Amino acid sequence: MKIVIIGTGLAGYTLVREIRKVDQEIEILMITKDNGSLYSKPMLSNALSKNKDAEQLIQSSAKQMEDKYQIQILTHTKVLHIDSDNNLIHLDNKKISYDSLVLAIGANPFRPKLEGSGADNVLSINNLRDYQTYREGLDHASSVAIIGPGLIGCEFANDLISQDKEIHVIGPDPYAMSNLLTKEAGEHLQNTLSKYKVNWHLSVFPIGVEKLKNQFKVNLDNGESVISDLVVSAVGLRANLNILKDSNILFDKAITCNQYLQTNISNVYALGDCAEVAGHYLPFVAPIIAGAKALSKTLTGTKTKVQYKANSVTVKTDVCPLVVAKPSVPHSTTSIEKDDSGIKVVYYDDKSKVLGYILMGVYTKEKLVLNKTLPDLMLNA
Template sequence: MQPIVIIGSGMAGYTVAREFRKLNAEQELIMITADDASNYAKPTLSNALAGKKSPEQIALGDAEKMSTQLNMRIETHTWVKEIRSEQHQLVLEKDGESSTLDYAKLILAVGANPIRLAIAGDGSDDIHVVNSLNDYKAFRENLDKRQDKRVVILGAGLIGCEFANDLQNTGYHATVIDLAAQPLGRLLPAHIASAFQENLEETGIHFVLGTTVEKVSKVENGDYLVTLANGQSVIADIVLSAIGLQPNISLAKTGNIHTSRGILTNSHLETNQANIYAVGDCAEVNGTLLPYVMPIMQQARALAKTLNGEHTAVHYPAMPVAVKTPAAPLTVLPAPIDVDVNWETEEFDDGMLAKAFDSTGTLRGFVLLGATAAKQRLTLTKLVPDLIPVSV
């Protein structure tokens, strides 16, 4: 029998392998990755400074350790150039040499790539992104060299705010720039976003909103002049871009696999091609992209059963997202984007609680800001209906 092949060594790929091994210890399993296959949790990158973790301490295991632990062959620094869906075959490239690999089932766990703005200036190529441990190592190495500790962050979304909080808490000076009028624009109603922003500003984080970066220029002492569309400019030691991710769909297209924003799958994580599945940040499941930890766990458990012969649909219970901003403790359960909601807010001395109700009075989402509100997380989560019901 041909092997089950997983492309990608991120959280999604490793979690599928781990869950599958709980059910089946013998089936041949191969992981293919373009990097070194270090196993780590990407969410730890945005609070590693406050956690006093060096980049070398973040990885939980290298390829050799993970291969032994999961009884899985891991091919590192190997690129999949093409998926031959009809032949159930991959075209690989390693060290400049091409080869082919047959598979019984294929899992695409290829993640998402950072969105890059077209920014002018001779400093634009020096803008950091942090989408992997290797990216983070480069960022920290550069960060450690700088004296003045001024970091400009492009993007006031979840990752941008987490990095700003982490940097500001450890002696750096963070300026966050975003075209939106508020931080976490896609997750928070305006009145909660305003309170969240104020809490972060009290730590010294500076927000410049409603504008975008036009140019990043090198100036003396290795600094950067960041020129904004509103005419303002900011001097930075380092510029970090955190404006979002785009699912990696280019490889799927080589196999005539249907894509939209992500790789399209049904509730069983099946693509339109036989025995090919997608999981994690690259997967658009029943039209929904959920680039968070809990959905990956749910997908991996369901897919492991399917791979082992028990056809299983992914089940999404209500899954709140904890934002790692200790200066403004925040938990968000976003309401479905296709549902009209009304917000009801309760204020506390240390924050607020906002509930999103649909037209039937059903709770569809909530936002908890501060320690008092956070105590209601479990109670409220139980009241929210599943996002995607179990189906067969």
């Protein structure tokens, strides 16, 4: 039995760790187009304030992971195509066979459509190499424009406060993190960040980025513009599906899986930011860990379904502590409490069961108690 895992991100490596807890013998080959370093991707958006460079974010090298888990890792190796009829993976110069295949190929930053001479200079930060480039750019920058006022954009803004930069956050949303927060909570977050040189340009689309002599000019669709030394895009991720184009593996916006993390091809599975599991696309750490635990059992002989809890995310905005669990179904009622430090919003169904919450400021300490009451996401499993 040979398991091949494409991808050495959190999904790939967590799965290996879980498999080795139950089976030390099974042959595992990992393939990655990067150098296979183990690192915590969530730290990319708070590493500046922790004073960590890209090298310091690495927890283990690919070689250390090979030794620790008795696996083989092909680094700097891009998978080009999957031939699921013949259980073969096509690389540049050879083909590799598998008995079970796990796609843990992650997601790529979505790039907003921007015109202008500076459009190609807009940075996205989704891996260690991107973070290295970002840090080098920051050495010469006193101002940064962030496109995207969502969760990741707000985390980058918060992180830049530690670097004493002038920060601009730009996007069409009416208020910060509008897809996760109520207007009042979003405005509280905005007002708190504003105290630390964060400027907001909201309800506007950036349409282009022009290169000036030493700076960039971000043009907005309301005729205004923002000048900054560096421009970062944080407008979301799209599952990385190029290698599936000519395969028989079904995908929509991500790879379509059932609750066993299994695709339409019975010996091909998907995990992490590339997978939509039983209709849920959750590109976060907790679902990856739950998925890896279940899939490790399935791959070692005990078919096991994954079960997700409603996803609770701690947002890394230290100046305004925030935890959000977005309800997965429409709520019936809401309770709201507030004080100077923040706000607590709890969403309930028609039987007064908690569906989700927003906890900000002092209310974040209620996270653990509320998490116990959150529903499972896959009720009819």
